Amino acid sequence: MIAIDSMMVCLDLSDIDETLVRFTRSVCERLPVKKVYFVHNIKTSELSDDFREYFGDVNISDEIEGNIADIVTEHFANCTDYEILVSEEPNTEVILADLVKRYTIKLTLLGKRMSDKSTGALGTKLLRILPCSVLVFPETASFKIARVLTPIDFSDTSLHALHLSKSLADQLGLALDIMHVYKLPTQYFPLISEEKAIKKAEEVVKERFTDMQKRHKEIAGIPYTLVRAAGKTVAERINLQLQKGKHDLLVVGLKGHNPIPSLSLGSVPTELYNMDIDIPIWLVYSEEVIK
Missing domain, CATH: 3.40.50.620 (HUPs)
Structure with a gap:
């Protein structure tokens, strides 16, 4: 019997996030999953000085966590135990690999766009570095x-x-x-x-x-x-x-x-x-x- 103690869902604040959350619910309704971690990393290198000057001391992590919480509440709430994790690190692959080890993640859900929209470079890096199995869900896939x-x-x-x-x-x-x-x-x-x-x-x-x-x-x-x-x-x-x-x-x-x-x-x-x-x-x- 397949049972997943912990599952990580990688979100990137794009239009595919809602689809991933809905598919996560579909997985949890079919398989016993104890806990889901919805994660996003803010690459500090992408926060330019102009951004900081314009937005001042706004807590970007809190804003993003609130945005993810809204999506999760609408499409996943009351399904299974979950936690939202937002980090600010220069290297997304490394922090995600660390989360896999820290929370003993058994399965990571990764969204994928078609080649005309993305190079897929980050996804390939994650496949090479994440110490767990990965479920890739293309944007055109069916539940x-x-x-x-x-x-x-x-x-x-x-x-x-x-x-x-x-x-x-x-x-x-x-x-x-x-x-x-x-x-x-x-x-x-x-x-x-x-x-x-x-x-x-x-x-x-x-x-x-x-x-x-x-x-x-x-x-x-x-x-x-x-x-x-x-x-x-x-x-x-x-x-x-x-x-x-x-x-x-x-x-x-x-x-x-x-x-x-x-x-x-x-x-x-x-x-x-x-x-x-x-x-x-x-x-x-x-x-x-x-x-």
């Missing part, structure tokens, strides 16, 4: 979730994501699909038959699925799809499968074995985040990786 897709590569990372997806599907009555994207060593064509190579690759992958299902009985019977990369990246194939299967949620495992933060996220999750995908993406770290 309705009925079908989940989980890509796997047979690593412990993707297996953890699959277990979470299965628990989520069982808990909420969702349909769950698995997919695996395989690549062929095309540099050997036409020395070997492409048709035979495809057949052999699929045989190997099916054997790995069978072995995985034997070792993890709880995921036996979940439908899976084998997709050849065929000139596209793994992330591009996943995105195409999302559209084809009309999925409402994507669950992806995050790697964490490399001690260098910039290398620990994984290329596929990074590429997926930077795409204009209009459904929520749950990027999952295992407890072992977080520790």
Whole structure:
């Protein structure tokens, strides 16, 4: 059973904040969440001397907290226990990572605009630095979730994501699909038959699925799809499968074995985040990786 002791919702005082608060309520109505922290950081570097001269001694933190409180009261009040945290720090990523550790945050909700409105630079930084799982909610996403897709590569990372997806599907009555994207060593064509190579690759992958299902009985019977990369990246194939299967949620495992933060996220999750995908993406770290 999935239960979230503490959840952090990152707000930026834009029009997406109201949507995030409403989606947070939807999450809390579906899953047991003990406490939610609505947070915003005022980057001190953005408070120019002109701003201070114009507004004088106004307490900007109190003003922003009041603004957030109005949104939360309208769209979230009486749902579950919550707290509003407004800070004034020069580095937003660092203070949010500190809050995750301080309040033992298990899941962070992060809003995402389409590429024509934002570079997504801050979001990518947060994915690399936050020591918790992240649920990315695009501005065009729907609150309705009925079908989940989980890509796997047979690593412990993707297996953890699959277990979470299965628990989520069982808990909420969702349909769950698995997919695996395989690549062929095309540099050997036409020395070997492409048709035979495809057949052999699929045989190997099916054997790995069978072995995985034997070792993890709880995921036996979940439908899976084998997709050849065929000139596209793994992330591009996943995105195409999302559209084809009309999925409402994507669950992806995050790697964490490399001690260098910039290398620990994984290329596929990074590429997926930077795409204009209009459904929520749950990027999952295992407890072992977080520790």
